[in-house]
Amino acid sequence: MSDSHSPEQSPIYWFDDPSHVPADVADWLMEMGSMTRRFEKQGVTVTVKPQNECFVSRDELGESEAQQLPESARYWIREIVLFGDAEPWLLGRTVIPEETLTGPDLALVDLGTVPLGRYLFSGNNLTRDYIHLGQLQSEQGDLWARRSRLRLSDKPLLLTEVFLPDSPLHRPQNEVGQ
Numbered sequence: 001m002s003d004s005h006s007p008e009q010s011p012i013y014w015f016d017d018p019s020h021v022p023a024d025v026a027d028w029l030m031e032m033g034s035m036t037r038r039f040e041k042q043g044v045t046v047t048v049k050p051q052n053e054c055f056v057s058r059d060e061l062g063e064s065e066a067q068q069l070p071e072s073a074r075y076w077i078r079e080i081v082l083f084g085d086a087e088p089w090l091l092g093r094t095v096i097p098e099e100t101l102t103g104p105d106l107a108l109v110d111l112g113t114v115p116l117g118r119y120l121f122s123g124n125n126l127t128r129d130y131i132h133l134g135q136l137q138s139e140q141g142d143l144w145a146r147r148s149r150l151r152l153s154d155k156p157l158l159l160t161e162v163f164l165p166d167s168p169l170h171r172p173q174n175e176v177g178q
């Protein structure tokens, strides 16, 4: 995943002008509700497999990631693969400044296989500053991606999502109700 502290990951190219993104793709990438819930509406069971969860220092973040978040002594990283039934549909990377992990939001370090969206969209204190659209060039082809800065009670966290070839976004004929 771009900006990952794992150097073998290729970077995501973030678009300055997303107007050329096809409308059916933009409809997915600009989803303002829970992506987990939207995937479930496809009639699949959504499961999440954490791949890496740890605290890192600011200099272990990608440069453009660090620019999106305030200074902090350390950041919680959560990297997951999200599955629709048995198919891998999405790579998720969440970066959370330690100062965001206060009160009930400390639960964010114990999510395990619970999809992040279940927590984020469970209350009424979630806002989204922006969504950036991008593309990751990978051996599986060009994969659409998005990056959101979210806020829980005004405390920031950064979420990058890369949509995998099996996801409905890349296979629109799969989308129920289209």
Ligand SMILES: C=C(O[C@@H]1C=C(C(=O)O)C=C[C@H]1O)C(=O)O
Residues within 6 Å of the ligand: 033, 034, 035, 036, 037, 048, 078, 080, 082, 090, 092, 093, 094, 114, 115, 116, 117, 118, 120, 159, 161
């Ligand atoms: C943020 C959401 O949760 C999904 C689950 C994630 C996780 O468990 O880490 C990460 C990315 C999301 O696609 C959502 O449902 O919108």
